[in-house]
Amino acid sequence: xxxxxxxxxxxxxxxxxKYQLLExxxxxxxxxxxGGAARRIDTDGSRTASGIVERIGESDGVADHAAALRQxxxxxxxxxxxxxxxxxxxxxxxxxxxGTRFTEPTLITDEVVAEIEKLVPLAPLHNPANITGIKVAxxxxxxxxxxxxxxxxxxxxxxxxxxxxxVDVATADRYGIRRYGFHGTSxxxxxxxAAALVGKEPAExxxxxxxxxxxxxxxxxxxxxxVDTSMGLTPLEGLVMGTRSGDLDPAVxxxxxxxxxxxxxxxxxxxxxRSGLLGLCGDNDMREIGRRMAEGDxxxxxxxxxxxxxxxxxxxxxxxVLGRVDVIAFTAGVGENSAxxxxxxxxxxxxxxxxxxxVRNAVRGxxxxxxxxxxxxxxxxxxxxxxEMEIAxxxxxxxxxSSHSVREG
Ligand code: AMP
Numbered sequence: 001x002x003x004x005x006x007x008x009x010x011x012x013x014x015x016x017x018k019y020q021l022l023e024x025x026x027x028x029x030x031x032x033x034x035g036g037a038a039r040r041i042d043t044d045g046s047r048t049a050s051g052i053v054e055r056i057g058e059s060d061g062v063a064d065h066a067a068a069l070r071q072x073x074x075x076x077x078x079x080x081x082x083x084x085x086x087x088x089x090x091x092x093x094x095x096x097x098x099g100t101r102f103t104e105p106t107l108i109t110d111e112v113v114a115e116i117e118k119l120v121p122l123a124p125l126h127n128p129a130n131i132t133g134i135k136v137a138x139x140x141x142x143x144x145x146x147x148x149x150x151x152x153x154x155x156x157x158x159x160x161x162x163x164x165x166x167v168d169v170a171t172a173d174r175y176g177i178r179r180y181g182f183h184g185t186s187x188x189x190x191x192x193x194a195a196a197l198v199g200k201e202p203a204e205x206x207x208x209x210x211x212x213x214x215x216x217x218x219x220x221x222x223x224x225x226x227v228d229t230s231m232g233l234t235p236l237e238g239l240v241m242g243t244r245s246g247d248l249d250p251a252v253x254x255x256x257x258x259x260x261x262x263x264x265x266x267x268x269x270x271x272x273x274r275s276g277l278l279g280l281c282g283d284n285d286m287r288e289i290g291r292r293m294a295e296g297d298x299x300x301x302x303x304x305x306x307x308x309x310x311x312x313x314x315x316x317x318x319x320x321v322l323g324r325v326d327v328i329a330f331t332a333g334v335g336e337n338s339a340x341x342x343x344x345x346x347x348x349x350x351x352x353x354x355x356x357x358x359v360r361n362a363v364r365g366x367x368x369x370x371x372x373x374x375x376x377x378x379x380x381x382x383x384x385x386x387x388e389m390e391i392a393x394x395x396x397x398x399x400x401x402s403s404h405s406v407r408e409g
Contacts, residue, residue, distance in 0.1 A: 004089035006033070007392040008076075010069070011094040012133025013126070017068040020388040021081055024089070024396045034081055035388075038068035065132040073140055083141050091137050091146045092395030094185070094387070095130045097123035098150030099176060105153070105394040107402060108134055108146040116148065122176060122233070145402070147395035154188040155181030155219070155226045162228040162321075179237070181219070181229035183211045186331060189390040190383045191221040194329035197368050198379045206322045208315060211385065212341065213332030214242035214284065218311075220318040228321050230314055236272060239314060240307040242284035245275035247310070277303045286334045286341065304344070311345040319352055325378050328354065331385040337364075342371065346380065353377030 005025065011018040020035040073083050093108070099119045106112055113134060120127045130148075138146055163179045165172060172178060181187075187209045195205035202224030209219045216239040219229040230238025230246075240246045248271075256262045262270070270279075278284040280303035283292070292300035319325050330342050339361045346354050353376070361371040372380035 004087050005396075006085070006087045007090050007092050007396050008083070008088060009092045009094070009388045009391045009395075010072075010133050010137060011388070011391075012065055012069070012129045017065060017072060017133065019072050019076075020392070021076065022389065022392040024392065032388075034076065034079060036072070036075065038071050065129055066136045069133060069136040069140075083137075083144075088141075088144060090395045090399040091141070091144060092391040093130060093134050093137070093146060093148050094151065094391055095134075095148045096126035096151045096182065097180065098148075098152045098156075099180070100156070100178075102148065102150045103153050103156035105147050105149045105398045107398065108138065108148050112148065122180075145399045147398050149185060149391040149394050151182045151184045152180040154184030155179075155229045157225045158228060165232075177233055179229070179232040181217070181226070182231045182235045183215065183217045184226075185387045185390040185394075186211050186385040187217075187219045187221065187226060187229070189387065190329050190331045190385050191219070191224065191226075193368055193383045194327040194379075194381050195224070197370065197381050197383065198327055200326065205326045206324050208318045208322070208325055208328045210311065210315075210328065210330050210335050210345075211332045212239070212311075212330065212335035212338075215244065216241045216246075216332070216334070218314040218318060220321045222322055228318065240280075240310045241276040243273050243276045243278045245271045245279070277307060280306060286338050290338070290340060304341075308341060308344040311341070312347075312349070315345065315349065315354070316352070319354075325353075327379045327381055329381045329383045331383050336382055336384050342380070342382070354380065356380055 005023060007022050007024060009020045009022065016037050018037040021033045023031040023033055076082050095116060097119050099122055101115055101119070113131060116127060116131055116134075134146065134148070158179065158181065165177060165179065167177065190209045190211070191207040192202045194207050194209070195202045198205065204223065206223070207221045209221060211217050215235055217229060217231045217235070218239060220227050232238070236244050236246070238246050253267055256267050256270070257264075276284060277286070277289060281289060281292070281297075281299040283289050283300065289300045289304055293304060315328065328346070330336065334341055343356055343358070343361055346356050355373055355376045356371055357373040360369070363369070366384060368381060368383045370379055370381050372378065
């Protein structure tokens with residue numbers, strides 16, 4: 001039996017290539033051997049993976065994704081962790097959009113790459129960068145199993161009632177218009193970890209996950225299965241985010257086109273890059289907004305209030321979707337670090353059994369922890385997310401299963 005037990009996780013985003021090399025012992029990775037990021041020319045505000053050592057400079061010297069990936073390979077080789085190592089079991093690639101075609105981690109073949117290419121219209125910014133990462137990594141190690149792990153996959157279990165928009169069915173089906181959801185690896189990881197924190201198996205726990213980073217999304221997870229999420233056809237729907245508006249009346253788009261004479265690309269840019277917290281107050285970093293609020297800045301206060309109001313609405317909605325809620329889990333940059341957002345979002349929800357303990361909430365730390373009172377009916381948790389670990393776990397488990405079935409088949 002092969003002793004290969006390492007997985008290289010690659011996240012080829014629109015503006016950077018991030019990587020982590022994980023040593024797997026059994027089904028869960030235990031050690032991060034190395035990690036880093038090669039940043040590319042343009043900036044898109046894509047998520048910085050937590051816990052990563054930024055060893056490859058923040059330089060703008062990397063021309064494109066292919067060069068960035070080759071640089072990653074060289075960096076790893078220089079530390080004796082090269083891609084040619086026999087200990088490498090697989091490469092796990094984060095792929096943003098899997099459409100309805102990919103609902104599971106998938107072993108990459110030429111046919112799979114072609115199918116991911118067909119999904120580019122659904123994720124024009126992200127999927128092309130993911131595909132480049134896959135192609136370069138396959139060229140470097142054609143013999144190595146490479147696995148695509150999709151951001152949308154965890155949400156593919158949503159019932160039609162949650163996944164359908166109420167638009168003409170023929171038009172929707174023809175153009176793939178439905179709710180896919182994103183941040184799936186984070187929602188999967190955090191919902192499982194939150195269940196463990198209250199001593200339950202995932203199958204026994206109903207969890208609301210609030211992934212609040214620069215991008216933000218909520219999900220309702222019943223017994224380990226996602227039944228609703230706030231992002232939709234694209235990551236624009238749902239919560240107020242760093243630079244995205246989240247939910248709005250779709251007629252805003254027609255109005256801007258007709259009355260302001262704006263082109264589709266301009267409206268796209270406005271709603272994705274110049275809205276949300278940034279559009280409301282000129283800052284998209286919650287730390288800066290907190291500082292400004294403390295000085296009595298009204299625009300910052302308004303941005304915070306709009307953000308928190310939307311969040312509370314989703315918590316209430318997902319309580320109704322789930323019926324019984326065991327845990328509400330906060331994660332990602334804002335969710336893990338902002339006690340003020342957690343407190344404000346859940347304030348006044350005591351009639352729903354939801355309470356925060358001010359002392360526990362104020363404690364900072366990097367471990368998963370409860371911030372609700374010991375006797376609270378609904379546990380409230382802070383659970384640091386780890387998307388790389390989840391991608392590694394899924395890729396490794398697929399490679400192990402397929403090598404078993406090949407041997408036994
Ligand atoms: P992420 O996309 O998960 O890396 O989250 C990035 C966002 O987290 C930043 O834009 C900040 O708004 C927020 N953030 C990070 N650290 C803190 C902190 N200590 N307090 C409040 N917000 C924070």
